[in-house]
Amino acid sequence: MSYATASALQAALYDRLTGDVAVTGLVGTDIYDGIPAGTIPPLYLSLGEETVADRSDKDGPGARHDVTLTIVTQANGFATAKALAGAVSDALLATPLILSRGHLAGLWFRGATAKRVQKSGTRRIDLRFRAQIHDTL
Template sequence: MSYAVASALQEAVYERLTFDANVYDLVQGAVYDGVPAGTVPPLFISLGEEKVTDRSDADGYGALHEVVVSVVSSANGFQSAKRVAGAVSDALLGAPLVLGRGYLVGIWFRGAEARRITRSGTRRIDMRFRAQIQDSSL
């Protein structure tokens, strides 16, 4: 197994979500690796947790990355967050991600959870994607 491509995958996901025209129209570039301190926009995307398992084979090192992409909204309902979540899914699944290291074998939507965060009054949708990566650098 190699965790060496994790950074390249994160960069590709971040770049795709930041520069996708449909996503940009909805969140105006509010895509974060970590939620910034202070005041945040009323609707934004945050890259979340990642779980990685070995998928190496006779041809080389590989890994299966399960990543979470979250949409957070301060709106009273879920509609705007769901619109953004749909655009995120379209952006990530619509065309192959180009990695700075290794290559993407495939990426798949695995599920989502939409919930109210009582403490903050926000709405949050956590989407799970699974990406199979081969490390071609070794």
Template sequence: MSYGVSAALQRAVFASLTSDARLTALVGADIFDALPSGPLPPLYVVLGAEDVRDASDKTGAGATHTFTISVVTQSAGFAAAKEVAGAVSDNLIGAPLALDRGVLIALYFYKAKAARVGTGTLRQINLIFRARVADDT
């Protein structure tokens, strides 16, 4: 197994999202790798948790990364968040992400969950993606 591609995958996903015209038209620059300090915008995208499993084979080291991208809104409903979540999904599915370490073999949507958070003032959609990478360093 290799966890070595994890940072490269995260950089590539973040770069793809922040350079997407449709997504930035919806949320502006409010796409985060880590939440900023201070007040949060009313609608934003943030990269989240990751689970990595070995996917090495006789050709070399590799891993399957299951990672979350969250869309969070203070809106009363889910409509705006779903529009943004759709743009995130459209951007990543089949994206030819260029990694600065390793190679992306496949990237696909796994599942999503939309829910109210806390007392119900926030809405959040967690999009789960899976990426298969090879690391032949």
């Protein structure tokens, strides 16, 4: 197994999302790895949790990355968050990501959960994707 491609995958996801016109048209520059201190924007996208499993084979080391991207909005409804979720899916699945290390064998949408967060009064959508990566080093 190799976890060495995890940062390359994160960078490729971030680069794709911040470079996509439809995504940035909805969320602007509010795409984060960690939420900054201070005032929280009314709509943002966060790179979230990741679970990795060994997928090495006879050709070398590899890993399956299950990643979560989270959309949070203070809006009263889900319409804007769902529009952003669709744009994120389209951006990530339209063409293969280019990694600085390793080769992306595939990226698949695994599911989503949309919910009201009662304590904060926000709306949240968690998008789950699976990436299969072969390490080339």
